[in-house]
Amino acid sequence: MIFFLIILLAALALIYINLSTLAKGKTGKIIAAAILALLFLGMAMRSTFLGSIAVTFFAVWLSNSLLFYIPWTLYRIGYYFTQPHHLSRHLVRRVSRSLLGITVALSLAIIAYGVPHNKDYKINLFTVNLPSQYTESFTALFFSDIHVDPLFDAEKMKRMIAQADSIKPDYILFGGDLADVSTEQLDRWGYDSLFKKLTAAAKVAAIGINGNHEAMQERSGSNPNEWMRKVGFVVLDDSTACIGPACFTGRTDFMVAHSRNTERKPLTELIPDSVKLVEHPQDSLEAAAIQDSLSDSIVASATYDTVIVHQPWILLDHQPKGIEKTHSGRLPDIALSGHTHDGQFFPVTFIIDYVWKVAYGKGALGGVLWLVSSGFDCWGPPVRFGSDSEFWVIKFKKR
Secondary structure, three states: OHHHHHHHHHHHHHHHHHHOOOOOHHHHHHHHHHHHHHHHHHHHOOOOHHHHHHHHHHHHHHHHHHHHHHHHHHHHHHHHHHOOOOOOHHHHHHHHHHHHHHHHHHHHHHHHHHHHHHHOOEEEEEEEEOOOOOOOOEEEEEEOOOOEOOOOOHHHHHHHHHHHHHHOOOEEEEOOOOEOOOHHHHHHOOHHHHHHHHHOOOOOEEEEOOOHHHHHHHHOOOOHHHHHHHOOEEEOOOEEEEEOOEEEEEOOOHHHHHHOOOOOOOHHHHOOOOEEEEEEOOOHHHHHHHHHHOOOOOOOOOEEEEEEOOOOEEEEOOOOOOOOOOOOOOOOOEEEEOOOHHHOEOOHHHHHHHHOOOOOEEEEEOOEEEEEOOOOOOOOOOOOEOOOOEEEEEEEEOO
């Protein structure tokens, strides 16, 4: 988190330096300060329609402007130290204005394409062949990163609900990052009823976890976990539950744990039990006969058998950071994550693979099969350029 803040501050400083050369003297500095002030104002008003529009533009523009400002700044620095005279201020102003025009035009073009593209989404199919000890097949619908905000398209979610009703999965699995507005706002916009329809489409259970944006909502006074339970999710918060033919472990997100000033439990403590006790109560007449033949202080008791349980273990962890190196014992059969958005829009789509070992799709982390979704929607700008919105239909098949 600290590293990210350092990178962000360095990027904002670079933007300010280049924008301040748009005009002479103090005028350029005022222009640069005003543009950055609009950026921060948009972030502060993120839960409003106008604030969301501002964040949409500035998020795309900042990412693209750095592609031009970084090499231009490096050239200016190199020229300063290697040439006997400085670049003329007139040339610097002319280049700065040209770069601003190019980056604004490029950003508007990405937004014009990316907003309609985000309204659509893909349905990806994935088949997991279960080891031979598992005896039941089942289907799960997995999605993550909804990020409900003033620009979220409710019709998009209604289409997913209709498709979930058609698919009739055994499980609906949610990988975190529910909303960027309060749970009270979700209720006012009617998302409580929409999510209840979605969770009702699961034949066995709908299971959800928190993501890093739930940490922000908890700090602002909302209770996303309780809201998800209200709309029908079984919320796993560093806990494990065996429901139907499978066992699920949902991890507390790293930022949620940090915000709560707690540590995530070791995964070893969350391994589902592989045995259970089956009670065999004695016949009532037999028990009465035993009771008559014994002293009054002895009560007939039931008998128990220890039965080995063979159930797949599915791990839900919002950020695909893998299994902790200290983990010992059984490994999950598959892990599901979101968070990365597959970069969401250019140029981050080219950078994301250097940030995460498995930034998107199927891979392996710590010896575990790992599936990373690009998310059903977006953070900030509802823009997809070089990535797709999606959900996954995962078929777990017995051998």
